[in-house]
Amino acid sequence: MKLQNMGSNKTKLIKDNCEIFFSYNTPVVATDGQGRWFVTNKKWSVTTSKHINQFLGGMIAERRDQSFFDNLL
Numbered sequence: 001m002k003l004q005n006m007g008s009n010k011t012k013l014i015k016d017n018c019e020i021f022f023s024y025n026t027p028v029v030a031t032d033g034q035g036r037w038f039v040t041n042k043k044w045s046v047t048t049s050k051h052i053n054q055f056l057g058g059m060i061a062e063r064r065d066q067s068f069f070d071n072l073l
Helices: 046-056 066-070
Strands: 002-007 010-015 018-023 026-031 037-040 062-064
Touching: 010 046, 018 046, 026 046, 026 066, 037 046, 037 066, 062 066
Parallel strands: 037 062
Antiparallel strands: 002 010, 010 018, 018 026, 026 037
């Protein structure tokens, strides 16, 4: 497992070839190591929404319930 700071209140956790992206302390975006991206369907603050867009960088992501991300940990 590796934790990487990506900027102010943005963190990436690399775990078992997957990446989990956090805004503040909340996981909101993930990759599965096979090129698939997932994004929470929960509505968050303006800042967290901005972080999500930065994490995705234009990638198409499948929307998932927040519980999906919480269960990755």
